[in-house]
Amino acid sequence: MSNVITIRGRKIGVDYKPLVIPEIGINHEGDMKKAIQMVNDAYEAGAEIVKFQSHIIEDEMIPAAGNVIPGNAKESILEIMSRCALTLEEEKELKQYVESKGMIFLSTPFSRAAANHLESLDVDAYKIGSGECNNYPLIDHIASFGKPIILSTGMNSIESIKKSVEILEKHNVQYALLHCVSMYPTPYDKVKLGAIRDLEQNFPNAVLGLSDHSIGNYTCFGAVPYGARILEKHFTSNKNWPGPDVPISLNPVELEDLIKGTEAIWQSLGGSKEIQREEKVTIDFAYACVVSIKPIKKGDKLSKDNIWVKRPGTGEIKAGDFERILGQTAMENIPVDTQLSWNMVSK
Structure with missing residues (x-):
């Protein structure tokens, strides 16, 4: 059996359709109305899950973070997170609302306090972002809860x-x-989907995926044949809204396309080159068979002058056997436009 993780009854692994995670993250900018709208829009697009971020500022960063400006923003990381952080009560309300729609609530804790808060809400699983991939004390703390963990590796x-x-x-x-490249946006030539194979070879027990920051759905589609079964993309209801992650986010139409497209690609994987039973109805009209192109008398030799290959494919002697039948003798009179069978010709 392939590696599988289960979150709220949803099995995730090579044998199951990809799980697309719309990351609302902080695109709500601290506005609960926006957060609820994005949940609704993700649901309407077919999402099974939505992801947020959990920030408890005093446990996450020191005041010096006010001097650090991310590459995709114009204000400090401290200012961004202070403005966008939801209250603990708002996160509780969001979780209840998401689950009332039959969806999975997922969030990334950026501190020990945030992880403890999510655990108090009895979340089903945890997402750990790339920035915390080498934050071993925090990973150890979150893993101690015993819940499934999705870890980005940018x-x-x-x-x-x-x-x-x-x-x-x-x-x-x-x-x-999740393979991830922490560039916003990530140029296509920097996505490096081959890294998914590296993860597979080095970590044979892991379920694999892609947390993608490139524009559009192309790279997520391309990741599915590499074995990615979790596809994470930033999501917004409106690309005109402010926010550092909005420019690389999918809108509802793009999210629906990603969900449908990754499942279609997953369904089409595998197999071998063989004729399938369902192709028979097409064979009947698409194949050509050996037919008479003029009246043939008993004793005549069969040649390109009196036989050829024509549709439909319902005759006994297919076009592939045309050379084999040339030069044989007609064992009976054969009218024009008759599909030949083996008992009509000499052995």
Whole structure:
């Protein structure tokens, strides 16, 4: 059996359709009305799950973070997160609302306090972002809860990921590893989908996926044949809304396309080159068979002058046997436009 993780009854692995995670993240900018609208829009697009971020500022960063400006923003990380952080009560309300729609609530804790808060809400699983992939104390703390963990691996080498995986396996938790490139947006030539194979070779117990920051759905579609069964993309209801992640986010129409497209690609994988039973009805009209193209008398030799190949494919002697029948003798009179059978010709 392939590696599988189960979140709220949803099985995720090679044998199951991909799970698309719309990351609302902080695209709500601290506005609950926006957060609810994005949940609704993701649901209407067919999403099974939505992901947020959990920020408890005083446990996550020190005041010096006010001097650090992310590459995809114009204000400090401290200002962004302070403005966008939801209250603990708002996160509780969001979780209840998401689950009332039959969806899975997922969130990324960025601190020990945030992880403890999510655990108090009895979340089903945890997402750990790329920035925390080598935050081994936090990974150890989250893994101690015993819940499934989805870990993004941007900005990390195989060696640093190995230490994280050792922690996850020590706690015997189900886990997935997402290839990720922490560039916003990620140019297509920097996505490097081959890294998914590296993760597969180095971490044979992991479910695999892609957390993608490139524009559009192309790279997620391309990741499915590499074995990715979790596809994570930033999501917004409106690309005109403000927010550092909005420019790389999918809108509802794009999200629906991603969900349908990844499932279609997954369904089409595997198999071998063989004629399928369902192709028979097409064979009947598409194949050509050997037919007479003029009246043939008993004793005549068969040649390209009196036989050829024509549709439909319902005759006994297919076009592939045309050369084999040339030069044989007609054993009976054969009218024009008759499909030949083997008993009409000499052995």
